[in-house]
Amino acid sequence: MSAGLLAGMASGVAFEATLKQAVQLWSKNRSTSTLANLQGLQLLIPFLGMAGGICVFLASGMEIFGFPKLLSYALALPLTVLTGWLVWTQLGKLLIELERGGSKALDLDSFEQ
Numbered sequence: 164m165s166a167g168l169l170a171g172m173a174s175g176v177a178f179e180a181t182l183k184q185a186v187q188l189w190s191k192n193r194s195t196s197t198l199a200n201l202q203g204l205q206l207l208i209p210f211l212g213m214a215g216g217i218c219v220f221l222a223s224g225m226e227i228f229g230f231p232k233l234l235s236y237a238l239a240l241p242l243t244v245l246t247g248w249l250v251w252t253q254l255g256k257l258l259i260e261l262e263r264g265g266s267k268a269l270d271l272d273s274f275e276q
Contacts, residue, residue, distance in 0.1 A: 164219075164220060164223035164224060164227065166219065167216045167217070167218070167219030167220030167221075167222075167223055168216065168220050169216070170212060170215065170216030170219065171212075171213050171215075171216025171217045171219075171220060172216070173212070173216075174209045174210075174211075174212030174213040174215075174216055175209075175213050177209040177212070178206065178209035178210055178212075178213055181205060181206050181209055182206060185205075185206070186261070189262075210247070210251065211247075214243050214244075214246075214247040217243050217246075217247075218236075218239050218240055218243040219239075221235075221238075221239035221242065221243065222235040222236045222238075222239035222240075223235070225238060225239065
């Protein structure tokens with residue numbers, strides 16, 4: 164369980180650093196190709212590491228409560244894949260929105276009701 168948590172956290176730190184670096188590079192150049200290519204292999208590898216760590220963490224958590232290992236992974240893997248796909252899709256939409264309207268497009272405090 165600890166190994167899954169540590170792997171997920173380490174990959175999360177790498178994911179954050181890669182994403183920040185790519186957005187800062189885009190911010191300096193304002194090149195549309197940089198954001199369009201941002202969801203490439205450079206960002207996908209830490210994201211998959213994060214997802215793998217989360218999957219191991221979830222499965223280990225279920226094993227603690229007495230679930231068999233095969234059932235634990237059979238439940239944790241689809242849950243992780245679905246959640247990871249949703250997060251990856253949302254990240255893509257946010258990057259497109261950032262590219263269209265800059266950082267002001269992501270400012271949730273500016274919306275009036």
